[in-house]
Amino acid sequence: MEVKSYLEESLSFIESREMRDYLRVELPKFKSISMFCADIVAYAPAPIERKLPVLEQIVREAEPLLAFDGEPYTICASRFAHSCRTALAERYSGPEGSIFWMKASSYDDDGSCLFDNEFFTKFDAAIRYLEQLAEENTDDCAFEGLNYTITKYIPDGKDGLREHCTWYLNSTRELWYFECEHSRSDFQEGWRDLFDYLGDGPNLPVPFQPGDIVVADCLPYAEPCRVLILDIGDNRDCCCISHLSIDKDGFLCTGAFKHNHFLSHKGVSSRVSSLYRAARWTGELTDEEKPFAVLSPLIHTKPELGKEINSFVGRKGNGKSWSEVKDAFL
Secondary structure (H helix, E strand, C coil), rough: CCCCHHHHHHCCCCCCHHHHHHHHHHHHHHCCCHHHHHHHHHHHCCHHHHHHHHHHHHHHHCCCEECCCCCCCCCHHHHHHHHHHHHHHHCCCCCCCCEEEEEEEEEECEEEEEEEEEEEECHHHHHHHHHHHHHCHHHCCCCCEEEEEEEEEEEECCCCEEEEEEEEECCCEEEEEECCCCCCCCCCCCCCCCCCCCCCCCCCCCCCCCEEEECCCCCCCCCCCEEEEEECCCCCCCCCCCCEEEEECCCEEEEHHHHHHHCCCCCCCCCHHHHHEEEECCCCCHHHHHHHHHHHHHHHCCCHHHHHHHHCCCCCCCCCCCCHHHHCCC
């Protein structure tokens, strides 16, 4: 069987076919393609065990071109691969007296909700507990909005404990992310967390245009929603793609799509970037989404209208009612 290139293996972590097809053409245009691929893999909502071999493949196959800081772009994949190995090893590396704190959460209308937490002396004991929980509560534990963390505490040498590291798991108990909680000095220089607290990474170009309605899916940390793309900018910068979203009170808000600002308007956050599943929506819209249905064709016809709406509604944290926007532009 033919071995896929590291680009194809990396793109397999992008769940949106629309994004995959676009990036397959766009990413080879960048000198830093191996860095883009490393970010895609490391920040993906996928098992660490699956990420590691692809990161190692990037290190082997990518050209070691130098970045502006004098280091090869492949250093990102190398550091992320080290993080993966550490994440898997830390489950069983001790020291004696370590404690593992498992917390179970899910999202609801008011944001994230903690509904269970337990302490264990072994990592696998926490996993077995979650497996038993799933067996006893099959329907409840099938909810995709479930997520878990397991935080390792180690003796501090003063008869106490200190946070050491945390694993982030999805509803089926896959280890997706890992971060060092206490100190980078515990690990080698150049450490890179397999984790982006607000889902800001990776920073990728997108195939969308002003006026497109796009699905924003950050499961398991937030309920999927739809947003209206207002402006694409240079399609490179992390803040260049502005969108219109609807907050929990029904107000229209703007923000940076790549920074998951549509979630901050609702008082929630996600470790998962919306870019992994982002795709155009052409189906039915809810009554609440009527502004998207009205504005989308107008912005498609006149793209600069998206920039005007973005300026009118204001920066992230502000909001306007639909009637205010209608009065200003319709």
